[in-house]
Amino acid sequence: MSGSLLAWYDRYARVMPWRVGPADRAAGIRPDPYRVWLSEVMLQQTTVAAVRDYFRRFTDRWPTVTDLAAAADAEVMAEWAGLGYYARARNLLKCARAVVADHGGVFPATREGLLALPGIGPYTAAAIAAIAHDEPATVVDGNVERVMARLHAVETPLPAAKPELVALAAGLTPADRPGDYAQAVMDLGATICTPRNPACGICPWSAPCAARARGIAAQLPRKTPKAAKPVREGTVWVARRADGAILLETRPERGLLGGMPGFPGDGWDGAGGGPPLAGDWRLAGEARHTFTHFHLILSVMVDPDASDAPLRGAFVARPAFRPADLPTVMRKVWDIASGTFGHS
DNA sequence: CAGCCGTGGAT
DNA sequence: TATCCAAGGCT
Numbered sequence: 001m002s003g004s005l006l007a008w009y010d011r012y013a014r015v016m017p018w019r020v021g022p023a024d025r026a027a028g029i030r031p032d033p034y035r036v037w038l039s040e041v042m043l044q045q046t047t048v049a050a051v052r053d054y055f056r057r058f059t060d061r062w063p064t065v066t067d068l069a070a071a072a073d074a075e076v077m078a079e080w081a082g083l084g085y086y087a088r089a090r091n092l093l094k095c096a097r098a099v100v101a102d103h104g105g106v107f108p109a110t111r112e113g114l115l116a117l118p119g120i121g122p123y124t125a126a127a128i129a130a131i132a133h134d135e136p137a138t139v140v141d142g143n144v145e146r147v148m149a150r151l152h153a154v155e156t157p158l159p160a161a162k163p164e165l166v167a168l169a170a171g172l173t174p175a176d177r178p179g180d181y182a183q184a185v186m187d188l189g190a191t192i193c194t195p196r197n198p199a200c201g202i203c204p205w206s207a208p209c210a211a212r213a214r215g216i217a218a219q220l221p222r223k224t225p226k227a228a229k230p231v232r233e234g235t236v237w238v239a240r241r242a243d244g245a246i247l248l249e250t251r252p253e254r255g256l257l258g259g260m261p262g263f264p265g266d267g268w269d270g271a272g273g274g275p276p277l278a279g280d281w282r283l284a285g286e287a288r289h290t291f292t293h294f295h296l297i298l299s300v301m302v303d304p305d306a307s308d309a310p311l312r313g314a315f316v317a318r319p320a321f322r323p324a325d326l327p328t329v330m331r332k333v334w335d336i337a338s339g340t341f342g343h344s
Numbered sequence: 345c346a347g348c349c350g351t352g353g354a355t
Numbered sequence: 356t357a358t359c360c361a362a363g364g365c366t
Contacts, residue, residue, distance in 0.1 A: 039362085040362065041363095042362090043361085043362040043363095044361090044362070044363045044364075045349090045350085045351095045360090045361055045362085045363055045364095046350085046351080046352095046361060046362080046363095047351090047352080047353075047360090047361050047362090048361085048362080049352085049353080049361095050351070050352065050353090050361085051362090082350090082351075083350080083351075084349085084350030084351045084352090085349055085350055085351085085363085085364090086349080086350080087348095087349065087364075087365075088349095088363090088364080091364080091365090118364095118365095119363095119364070119365090120364085121363060121364045121365080122363085122364090123362075123363055123364085124362085124363075124364085127362070139362085141361090141362045141363075142360085142361065142362075142363085143361090143362065144362090159345095159346090182362095183362090186362055187362095189362090190361085190362080195359080195360070195361095196354095196355080196359095226359095255348085255349085256348085256349070256350090257349090257350085258349085289350090289351095290350090290351090291348095291349075291350060291351090292348075292349055292350060292351090293347075293348065293349075327350075327351095328350070328351060328352090329350085329351095
């Protein structure tokens, strides 16, 4: 079974910054565990296209896990800004520091050792073990779930079907080239066995595929319907001082946008608060943003000439304030606020 | 275990 | 415009 897939992978494997080329692979050169780990964490629930540039910037700036472990928290959060799921960045730093402090700067080579580290769950542990160390670990991500559901025509809806799909995937994991095999199944799911309109005609596994035989490939995997997103409304305040400084606050470590900088708000995020200072506030506009589990409509209040001391947060000098360091929703807020600053 | 946690691209 | 979806982990 794995032979036809590996042959396909050898011919069509996608080129990515964190992969080693075919020549190096043939020479027995393994990928750097640090780069595998970093790429896999970035790729959690995130597309390859979105990850590419972030991966390059991180590895340019912090070439080794030791470099990353020594970085300041705010620098890492700023570099992660825009990629989403910010708990990943916080755990990334915790993990890097644990690898340096507890493992001499070397990533554990086993699935169990990796699983004990922050931000590394069943998928990522198996992926690192397989890809970096060629351990026969079973890698199960969304792609593998979909491929297994179709290959074996599993009609049980997700997430209930997960254990069954994991068992089926484990049964197929080969002892030969498990790292390439893991990437091959994921590439297959990403490029051929896609959620809609799977390209069964060119699939290396079309012959053994039970769903293909029954004509139900596109309908699998079935999923239990998810709840509709509610709409939340709130207010944020953007204060600019006469010297150009901007009022920001660092958000709490846990929860939405945890650990990231942002403009003070009125509790739309579960936090509390009114205006961060007694200023001359006026409405600049409305920011709309959709998170994983709710839609958000934010009224953007601005005071372009704030003078009072802030009750919350701290003014950041204009040269040190970089909108690119903000999470996307806050960048939208800044775009609306700064638009009114321009001609005020 | 189900809810929480971002974002941008595709359809 | 609305919905779905992507190489999940944590609580």
